[in-house]
Amino acid sequence: MSNTGKNASQNFTQTELLVHALVIELEAVQSYKDLAEQMEQCGNTEVAALFDKMSKLEAEHAEKIREAAGDVELTELPPWEYRWPGLEPPENIDLAGVHYLMTPHQALELALENELSAMAFFDAIAHDSTDDQVGSLAQEFGDDERQHVAWMKEWLAKYPPPDDDWDYDPDPPAAID
Amino acid sequence: MVRRMSVAAPCKLKASDYKSGTKPVWCPGCGDFHVLASLTKAIAALALVPENLAVVSGIGCSSRIPAYLNCYGFHGVHGRALPLATGLKVARPDLTVICAGGDGDGFSIGGNHLLHACRRNVDITYVVMDNEIYGMTKGQPSPTTAPDWDSELAPGGTGVSPFHPLVIALASGANFVARTFAGDVKGTTRTLAEAIGHPGFSFVQILSPCVTFRPDQREWKNKVHPPPVTFTTDPAQAARRVMTDDGFNIGVLYKGSRDIYGQAVERNAEFERDLDAEFLV
Numbered sequence: 145m146s147n148t149g150k151n152a153s154q155n156f157t158q159t160e161l162l163v164h165a166l167v168i169e170l171e172a173v174q175s176y177k178d179l180a181e182q183m184e185q186c187g188n189t190e191v192a193a194l195f196d197k198m199s200k201l202e203a204e205h206a207e208k209i210r211e212a213a214g215d216v217e218l219t220e221l222p223p224w225e226y227r228w229p230g231l232e233p234p235e236n237i238d239l240a241g242v243h244y245l246m247t248p249h250q251a252l253e254l255a256l257e258n259e260l261s262a263m264a265f266f267d268a269i270a271h272d273s274t275d276d277q278v279g280s281l282a283q284e285f286g287d288d289e290r291q292h293v294a295w296m297k298e299w300l301a302k303y304p305p306p307d308d309d310w311d312y313d314p315d316p317p318a319a320i321d
Numbered sequence: 322m323v324r325r326m327s328v329a330a331p332c333k334l335k336a337s338d339y340k341s342g343t344k345p346v347w348c349p350g351c352g353d354f355h356v357l358a359s360l361t362k363a364i365a366a367l368a369l370v371p372e373n374l375a376v377v378s379g380i381g382c383s384s385r386i387p388a389y390l391n392c393y394g395f396h397g398v399h400g401r402a403l404p405l406a407t408g409l410k411v412a413r414p415d416l417t418v419i420c421a422g423g424d425g426d427g428f429s430i431g432g433n434h435l436l437h438a439c440r441r442n443v444d445i446t447y448v449v450m451d452n453e454i455y456g457m458t459k460g461q462p463s464p465t466t467a468p469d470w471d472s473e474l475a476p477g478g479t480g481v482s483p484f485h486p487l488v489i490a491l492a493s494g495a496n497f498v499a500r501t502f503a504g505d506v507k508g509t510t511r512t513l514a515e516a517i518g519h520p521g522f523s524f525v526q527i528l529s530p531c532v533t534f535r536p537d538q539r540e541w542k543n544k545v546h547p548p549p550v551t552f553t554t555d556p557a558q559a560a561r562r563v564m565t566d567d568g569f570n571i572g573v574l575y576k577g578s579r580d581i582y583g584q585a586v587e588r589n590a591e592f593e594r595d596l597d598a599e600f601l602v
């Protein structure tokens with residue numbers, strides 16, 4: 145299993161931080177896009193539309209990071225060299241939480257979890273970095289994620305939590321005829 | 322057979338460039354989505370040219386993977402992916418050949434082919450998406466299913482001992498053996514890149530949850546852990562390790578240096594040519 149070292153958040157250079165921030169967003173764009181397509185395939189159009197919207201939101205965020213990078217060349221690393229604290233980039237949806245009958249509320253809960261882990265990722269760098277410039281850039285990225293957390297919470301309040309039988313399928317895949 | 326891998330792409334392609342326009346029909350949450358992501362990232366990192374790359378599969382949910390890739394693909398017959406991949410590589414050694422499928426395809430109906438593919442050591446990479454079930458046909462137990470896994474199709478469990486694919490591969494002569502977890506995209510990508518780059522028959526078992534028929538496998542992400550030690554070059558030691566682990570150690574287990582298929586034959590032919598030349602009057 146690929147893991148980061150204990151104090152990995154201390155050691156980011158500014159370019160590394162920018163590359164990680166950009167790749168987090170690009171990965172999230174793809175992950176939400178894939179999920180939107182998966183939900184569309186299953187006829188869960190409401191959640192598909194929501195994931196599609198999330199993908200667009202993350203794409204805007206990626207653009208913002210590119211702008212923040214200015215002239216700094218952001219060269220992607222080999223995929224196994226990224227230093228995420230978990231198995232996946234912090235803003236990627238945990239597939240283990242996905243279900244074809246999931247409700248918008250559940251989808252938004254997963255999205256909120258992502259924003260929280262992205263925020264924690266940048267906050268840890270801001271806190272641990274020994275380089276002031278890196279620290280303040282990480283703080284900025286952390287604040288952006290805080291803003292996203294607030295949006296997610298607002299959205300969540302608009303959708304009711306799922307009923308107890310949310311995963312009831314009158315024609316379940318496991319049925320043996 | 323001289324080892325040849327396709328040359329690197331002249332301009333670097335992104336992982337998404339290796340995905341085809343066909344949208345996967347896997348259930349949302351299926352581990353195979355992660356395998357697709359890891360495989361495209363690995364081949365992008367190796368800068369393999371799509372036209373020199375072929376992915377061969379059998380039948381099953383996991384075996385659909387060639388359709389979702391932008392390279393040559395062959396969706397073969399159930400259990401016969403390895404003979405197809407072997408034939409392709411022997412006929413076209415310039416191609417990078419990856420064989421993919423499920424535990425049903427590779428260990429049940431195709432089990433015998435696995436033994437001989439390991440033994441022959443043709444330079445291909447075999448990726449098994451192991452969900453301990455036949456996903457496509459609605460959840461029958463497979464050779465890696467635990468004996469007490471209770472289901473509608475096997476009430477009370479099969480009571481049959483599961484198969485140890487990694488031990489079988491080691492005992493049969495595979496040259497690279499690893500286990501990964503689909504949800505660990507970073508680790509799986511790295512292992513796949515290593516496996517493809519390693520000469521000979523590379524075998525990668527990917528624990529890939531079937532969220533529909535084995536919802537319990539959603540918990541695998543909390544069970545997997547890195548191995549306590551690094552890979553070994555001793556197959557017996559590797560086999561002992563994997564026989565005694567909990568099934569959730571992930572990482573590269575074994576890297577061998579056996580002659581790949583055809584190398585010894587080529588060396589002998591060269592020796593015979595030299596001998597002939599010596600005795601030529």
Ligand SMILES: Cc1ncc(C[n+]2csc(CCOP(=O)(O)OP(=O)(O)O)c2C)c(N)n1
Binds near residue numbers: 425427450455458463
């Ligand atoms: C010769 C033959 N026998 C049986 C089948 C039915 N069949 C299709 S897929 C499959 C098992 C698939 O299981 P696995 O390889 O583990 O793939 P998964 O669907 O779990 O990814 C079986 C038995 C078939 N297609 N052909």
Ligand code: SF4
Binds near residue numbers: 348382456530533
């Ligand atoms: S049935 Fe299982 S293996 Fe097949 S696509 Fe669905 S989750 Fe994946």
